[in-house]
Each structure stands twice: as C-alpha cells, then as structure tokens.
Amino acid sequence: xxxxxxxxxxxxxxxxxxxxxxxxxxxxxxxxxxxxxxxxxxxxxxxxxxxxxxxxxxxxxxxxxxxxxxxxxxxxxxxxxxxxxxxxxxxxxxxxxxxxxxxxxxxxxxxxxxxxxxxxxxxxxxxxxxxxxxxxxxxxxxxxxxxxxxxxxxxxxxxxxxxxxxxxxxxxxxxxxxxxxxxxxxxxxxxxxxxxxxxxxxxxxxxxxxxxxxxxxxxxxxxxxxxxxxxxxxxxxxxxxxxxxxxxxxxxxxxxxxxxxxxxxxxxxxxxxxxxxxxxxxxxxxxxxxxxxxxxxxxxxxxxxxxxxxxxxxxxxxxxxxxxx
Amino acid sequence: xxxxxxxxxxxxxxxxxxxxxxxxxxxxxxxxxxxxxxxxxxxxxxxxxxxxxxxxxxxxxxxxxxxxxxxxxxxxxxxxxxxxxxxxxxxxxxxxxxxxxxxxxxxxxxxxxxxxxxxxxxxxxxxxxxxxxxxxxxxxxxxxxxxxxxxxxxxxxxxxxxxxxxxxxxxxxxxxxxxxxxxxxxxxxxxxxxxxxxxxxxxxxxxxxxxxxxxxxxxxxxxxxxxxxxxxxxxxxxxxxxxxxxxxxxxxxxxxxxx
Numbered sequence: 001x002x003x004x005x006x007x008x009x010x011x012x013x014x015x016x017x018x019x020x021x022x023x024x025x026x027x028x029x030x031x032x033x034x035x036x037x038x039x040x041x042x043x044x045x046x047x048x049x050x051x052x053x054x055x056x057x058x059x060x061x062x063x064x065x066x067x068x069x070x071x072x073x074x075x076x077x078x079x080x081x082x083x084x085x086x087x088x089x090x091x092x093x094x095x096x097x098x099x100x101x102x103x104x105x106x107x108x109x110x111x112x113x114x115x116x117x118x119x120x121x122x123x124x125x126x127x128x129x130x131x132x133x134x135x136x137x138x139x140x141x142x143x144x145x146x147x148x149x150x151x152x153x154x155x156x157x158x159x160x161x162x163x164x165x166x167x168x169x170x171x172x173x174x175x176x177x178x179x180x181x182x183x184x185x186x187x188x189x190x191x192x193x194x195x196x197x198x199x200x201x202x203x204x205x206x207x208x209x210x211x212x213x214x215x216x217x218x219x220x221x222x223x224x225x226x227x228x229x230x231x232x233x234x235x236x237x238x239x240x241x242x243x244x245x246x247x248x249x250x251x252x253x254x255x256x257x258x259x260x261x262x263x264x265x266x267x268x269x270x271x272x273x274x275x276x277x278x279x280x281x282x283x284x285x286x287x288x289x290x291x292x293x294x295x296x297x298x299x300x301x302x303x304x305x306x307x308x309x310x311x312x313x314x315x316x317x318x319x320x321x322x323x324x325x
Numbered sequence: 326x327x328x329x330x331x332x333x334x335x336x337x338x339x340x341x342x343x344x345x346x347x348x349x350x351x352x353x354x355x356x357x358x359x360x361x362x363x364x365x366x367x368x369x370x371x372x373x374x375x376x377x378x379x380x381x382x383x384x385x386x387x388x389x390x391x392x393x394x395x396x397x398x399x400x401x402x403x404x405x406x407x408x409x410x411x412x413x414x415x416x417x418x419x420x421x422x423x424x425x426x427x428x429x430x431x432x433x434x435x436x437x438x439x440x441x442x443x444x445x446x447x448x449x450x451x452x453x454x455x456x457x458x459x460x461x462x463x464x465x466x467x468x469x470x471x472x473x474x475x476x477x478x479x480x481x482x483x484x485x486x487x488x489x490x491x492x493x494x495x496x497x498x499x500x501x502x503x504x505x506x507x508x509x510x511x512x513x514x515x516x517x518x519x520x521x522x523x524x525x526x527x528x529x530x531x532x533x534x535x536x537x538x539x540x541x542x543x544x545x546x547x548x549x550x551x552x553x554x555x556x557x558x559x560x561x562x563x564x565x566x567x568x569x570x571x572x573x574x575x576x577x578x579x580x581x582x583x584x
Contacts, residue, residue, distance in 0.1 A: 007444055177442060184441035184448075185455050188420070188428035195417035202377070202411075204403035204432035204495050213438070259419070 006180050013172030021165025032164065034276055036232050039167035040225050041268040043174045045252035046261055047221035050178050052250065053259035054187075055214040056194030058125060061116060061132030062222050062249045064139040065109040067241035069223025070230040071149055073105035074158045077231065081159070098161040102170075102227040109223020110216045112139075117215030121208050136246055143238040154237025155230070162232035170228065174221045179261050181217075190214060194259070255306060257313020266315045274299070328355045329391070330499050330531050331376065331407075336385035338375060345371045346555045349385070353499065353533055358525050360546035361535045364575060368555040369535050370412075373503055376533075377409055378402050390498065404432050408497035410488045412504045416476040422487060423472045426459045429494035462490050465527070482513050489524070499531045500524070506538040514538065518545050543567065551575070 024032055044062060051059045077098065085097055116135045120128050144152045181187050192200035193207045200207050230236045248271070256267030275295060282292030291298070306314060331353040338346050346368045353359050363369050374380045375387060378399045387395045389407055397405070417425050434455060440448040463469040466486050471479055476487060485505060492500055502521070506514050518541055525532050536542045542549060543563045551559040551566060553575040559566055566572055 180444060181438060181441050184436070185427055185430060185434050185452060186437055186441050188424055189431055191420055191424070192417050192428045192431075195419050196415050198399075199411065199415040199417065200428070201399040202403060202409050203429040203491065204400050205428065206398075206400045 006176060006183075010172055010176040013175075014169050017165050017168030017172060020168055021163050024164045034272065035164060036162065036167050036228075038269050038272045039164070039171045040229050040232070041249070041252065041272050042171040042265050043167075043221055043225040043228070044249045045256065045264045045268040046171075046174050046178055047218045047225070048249050049253045049256070049259065049261060049264045050182070050190070051214045051218040052253050053257075053264070054178075054182050054190045054194060055211060056258075057120075057211055057214065058129040059132040059215070059218070060129050060243070060246045060250065061135045062218070063241040063243070063245035064132075064136035065113055065219040065222035066226035066229065066245070067139055067143060067236075067238065068112045068219075068226065069102075069105035069109040070226030070236050070241070071105075071143060071155070072108040072223070073101040073227030074155050074230040074236060075149065076101035076104055077159050077161065078155065078157070094159075094161065098166070098231065102166075102224050105227035106220045106224040109226065110220035112223075113215040113217075113219025114212065116219075117212045120215075121211050133243065133246075136241070136243060140238040140242060150237070152238065154235060154240070156235045158230050158234045158236070160231060160234055162228045167228055167232075170221075170224055174224075175261060175265065177217070177221075182261075191259070251303065255303075255314050257316030260313060260316045263313050263315030267313075270314075274302075329353075330355050330357075330389070331533070332386075332388045332391075333372075333376070334386040334388075336375060336382045336387060338371060338380055339383045344555055346375065346382075346552075349552075349555075349557055351550055351557070351560075353531050355498065355531055356525065356529055357531045358521070358545060358547050359531070359533050360542040360549040361533060361552065362537075362539065362542055362549060363552035366554075367552040369552055370503070371555070372552065373409075373501060373535050376501065377407065403495050403497075406496070406498035407501065408492035408495045408499075409501040410485075410492050410503055410505060412507060414481075414484050414488055416484060416488060416491070418475075418477050420476060421473050422463065422468060422476050422479070423456075423459060425476045425487060426462060426491050426494045427455060429491045430455050430459065433496060459494065462494060466490050481508065482516075485509075485517075486520070489520070493524070493528060497530055499533065501533045501535070503535050504537055505534070506536060506541050514541055517541070521545055 044066065048059065048062045051057050081097060085093060116132060120131050123131055143149055149155060182190055189200070189205045189210045192203065192205050193210045197207045226241075252267045252271050253264055255271060256264030278291055278295050278298065282288050329352055331351070333349055333351040336346060336349045337344060349372065361369055361372060371380065375382055378394065378397050378401075382395055386393060389402065389405055392405070394402060394405070417428060420428065434451065436448055436451045440451070460469055460472070463472065466489070468483060468487060468490065471483065476484065479487060489502075489505075505521070506517055509517060521532060521534065522545055524530065534542060534546060546563060549561065549563060549566045550557055551572050558571045558575060559569045561569070
C-alpha cells in the first residue's frame with residue numbers, strides 16, 4: 001500500500017498529524033502523553049532499523065545520538081531563543097524556531113553519526129556494538145561534565161514546544177525517508193551490505209559508503225527525536241539517555257523484525273503501550289497488584305519467548321529468506 | 326592481436342616465508358576466453374584474489390584496461406569493468422532473484438538518494454528502465470519465472486547461473502569465473518560449457534576461467550595457463566597444454582596416460 005504511492009501516504013500522514021495537533025487540547029492529557037511517546041519511539045525505532053535492520057550494522061548508540069540532538073535543540077531554544085525571538089513572538093514564529101532547533105539538533109547528531117561511523121566501518125558485529133556502546137558512554141560523560149549544560153542535573157525548564165503535530169509529522173517523514181530510500185535500486189545497496197559485504201563489493205557497491213549513509217541518516221533522525229523528547233519532558237539529563245534507552249530501541253527493532261519498517265512501527269507502538277497496559281491492569285484490583293511489581297520480569301519473559309518462538313520478529317510475515325538466518 | 330585488457334607483469338606475493346605466487350606474467354585480451362588451471366594449492370585462488378584487489382602484490386604490476394589496478398578496492402575494480410563470481414555461491418540471501426540482479430546495476434544508475442526520496446518522473450522512468458534491463462538479462466538465462474523467489478530457494482545450478490547474471494549486470498569487460506563447475510554433475514557441466522561460450526559471444530566480453538575440472542577447461546578455453554607451486558609452468562592452446570611434459574608431470578600425468 002505504501003510502496004505504490006509513497007508521496008500520497010506522506011501527504012495524508014502530514015495532514016493527519018496536523019489534525020491531531022489541532023485537536024490536541026481536547027484530548028485527555030494522559031493520552032496525549034502516551035501518543036507523544038509512541039511517536040518519538042516510532043522515529044527512534046524506524047531510524048535505528050535503517051542501521052541495524054536494513055544495513056545490518058549492530059549499533060547500540062542510538063540513545064547517544066538522541067542525547068546529542070536533545071541537548072543541542074534545548075540549548076537552541078533555551079539560550080539562543082530569547083535573543084532571536086521577539087518578546088511576544090507568534091505561535092508561527094516560535095514553531096519555526098523550534099523547527100530550526102530540531103534541524104540543528106538532528107544535524108549535530110548526524111555529524112556525531114558520521115564520526116562514530118567512520119572508525120566503525122572496519123568493525124563488524126559485536127565489535128561495532130561495543131564501539132557504539134562506548135560512544136554512548138562517552139557522550140553521557142561529556143554532558144555530565146559540561147556545566148553550562150547543567151552537568152549531572154541536566155537542563156530544566158525547556159519550553160513545551162513539542163506537540164502531536166510535530167511528533168507525528170516527523171515520524172511520517174522518518175518512515176517516508178527510510179522506506180523510499182531503501183525501496184529503490186539505490187537502496188538495494190543497504191540490503192546488499194547487510195547480506196554479504198564481500199559479494200556487495202564485488203558488484204561495485206561501496207559498502208563503506210552505504211554504512212556511512214545509514215549511520216548519518218539514522219543519527220539525524222535520532223537527534224530530531226531527542227529534540228522532540230526534550231521539549232516534551234521539559235527536562236533532560238544524561239541519565240535519560242543511558243544504555244537502557246538504547247536497548248529499548250534495539251528491542252523494538254528486533255520485535256518488529258529487522259529490516260521490516262511496518263513491523264518496527266507496530267513494535268514501537270506495542271512496546272510503548274505494554275508498560276501502560278500492565279500498569280492499568282495492576283490497578284484494576286488488589287489481586288492483580290503483582291503484575292505491576294513484576295513488570296520488568298514479564299517484559300524479560302516476553303522477550304525470551306519471542307526470540308525462541310519468532311526470531312524473525314513478531315510482525316514479520318514476509319516469506320523471505322531473511323527469516324531463516 | 327586484440328587489445329590488452331588485463332596484464333600481470335612479474336607479479337609475486339609472499340605471505341611470511343611462503344612465496345604463493347612468483348614472477349607471474351599473464352595477459353588477457355578483449356573477448357578472449359582464458360583458462361587458469363593447476364593442482365590443489367598451486368596458487369589459483371591467490372591469483373584470483375590478486376586480480377580482484379583482495380590481495381596486494383608484494384612486487385610486480387597489475388593493470389586492468391591499461392591502468393594500474395593493484396591499489397584499487399574490489400568495488401572500484403568492478404566499476405572499471407571487472408566482475409566475478411564466487412566459488413562458494415554468495416548470492417544476497419535476503420533478496421529475491423530480481424533484486425539480486427538489480428542491486429548489481431547500482432554502479433550504472435544515475436539515481437541516488439535525492440531521486441529516491443523525491444520519486445519524480447525521471448526516477449520512475451529510470452527505475453522502469455532498470456527493471457526492463459534486469460528482466461531482459463534474466464530472460465536470457467531463463468530465470469525470469471523465478472523473479473520473486475528468494476534467491477537461496479533456487480536449485481543449485483540456477484543459483485550458479487543467477488550469480489553469473491548478477492555479475493553481468495555490472496556490465497563487465499572481463500568476467501572472472503571462480504570454479505563455476507564445482508559441485509555440478511556431468512549434464513550440468515556440459516550446459517555450463519555451452520553457457521560460457523554463449524556469454525562471451527553474446528556479451529562480447531573476455532572471460533578468465535579458474536577451474537579444477539580439466540575436461541571443461543580443455544573443451545572451451547582458447548588459451549590455458551598452468552600454475553604449479555605459484556609458478557606458471559606452461560601457457561598455450563589446449564592441444565599444446567595436453568602435450569606439454571611439464572604439465573603432464575605436475576598435473577595431468579595419470580589422466581592422460583590412462584586415456
């Protein structure tokens with residue numbers, strides 16, 4: 001459905017997010033909160049899927065890229081914003097400035113993606129995972145020690161610019177960019193790199209180039225997701241972008257099925273709703289209280305059984321050979 | 326004399342104390358069908374890896390299309406017109422037959438990220454042209470009916486042919502075939518021999534066949550170079566090679582006396 005008319009899909013999705021944003025104030029704040037997190041997780045999971053799924057590079061650095069974008073965008077609106085915007089700036093103008101801040105955040109994260117990508121291109125599998133993991137730690141340490149960015153306490157009092165329109169419009173753009181790029185003759189280069197690097201090189205495909213592009217674009221959208229996240233929670237600290245956050249995103253990609261964008265979107269929705277659902281269930285009656293307490297346990301059991309029963313991902317229905325590896 | 330496509334000049338490579346290939350001279354002209362043979366461990370695969378840029382020669386020159394090629398990476402060599410197949414089939418496992426070939430048309434497409442994202446008319450036209458080209462190639466090898474099948478689900482012989490189609494999609498001037506007859510039965514081998522001849526005539530390319538299977542090489546190659554312990558011990562037409570005492574001693578001895 002998407003592949004036939006990708007541009008129509010994008011347009012419809014943008015209009016839909018505009019409508020959502022317009023009626024946001026009529027919605028229950030709790031639902032807005034959950035939906036926002038769903039949207040941000042879609043951006044993160046779909047962009048990580050480009051690196052981990054389509055291109056087959058195992059990155060654990062997505063939260064790191066996210067934090068780069070979050071801090072940059074927050075610094076733009078907090079520190080530069082008051083100088084750039086007039087005191088009584090219109091909604092349109094602040095919106096525009098927010099967009100600029102998000103873009104700068106994304107580009108900074110993309111630059112970080114390029115820097116991490118370059119030395120990592122010689123590494124494969126576990127080794128690459130460790131390098132990206134190290135990158136995440138280094139970024140966290142840097143933010144913890146830069147006083148102007150709040151040190152370990154992080155930044156507080158970020159403007160509440162994020163709304164459903166921004167989140168879902170950008171989620172739609174992320175899905176469009178990744179899918180449109182991969183579903184072209186050009187994009188077969190990512191999959192070829194994933195499948196067999198030696199054969200890809202022998203077919204004239206520069207795997208270095210495709211890996212770099214995947215890292216840069218993946219990091220770009222992670223950075224934008226970070227910017228949205230910061231202007232949604234209104235406070236960011238290095239702890240919010242730790243190893244666990246990266247793992248959460250990796251899990252979404254694996255549950256959705258590596259390289260399967262639709263599946264990864266479903267997984268992002270499901271895994272954002274799951275803790276909420278468990279919490280609600282635990283609140284129904286005192287006899288169900290244990291569900292709330294053993295949430296991490298249930299989560300782990302779910303993951304283990306998934307890997308045993310459906311290693312190709314929960315939402316991967318394609319009859320593809322990839323499922324067998 | 327046809328133009329010179331590949332030229333190895335006094336090429337040697339040493340791994341530690343072992344000289345795997347020593348002072349090798351080899352030329353391949355355009356549209357030539359050359360065989361490279363030798364017993365196990367003679368250095369055939371090493372030569373293959375030298376030509377394709379996997380190894381750098383310790384000394385000597387390799388030039389492709391009159392340009393030095395030893396420092397080029399494999400994907401750059403392919404861009405210059407050198408394509409290869411693999412001894413142990415290396416198709417793109419997660420892609421279907423069509424996409425396996427389409428991926429290899431990469432280097433001749435003018436459409437990059439921008440066109441893929443914009444999806445304008447020129448992009449759609451270009452993609453349609455690529456599709457037509459790929460289908461045409463598949464049809465030549467009677468693989469078009471498998472278009473949407475996962476590449477790895479094809480029968481063994483078809484997988485080998487698909488690998489050749491994929492290599493052809495890069496529009497090579499020289500095609501290197503690494504033991505294409507490995508694991509084939511006599512009927513399949515006979516078909517392969519026909520196919521290789523057909524390839525050369527239809528696509529007007531040069532072919533270097535690195536092969537174990539003696540009858541196959543003797544049957545189709547115009548010129549044969551024989552390696553033993555990293556040294557070229559003979560070169561000539563199949564008839565000359567068959568009569569060469571050094572070759573017989575090194576390799577063919579029993580087979581020929583039996584026959």
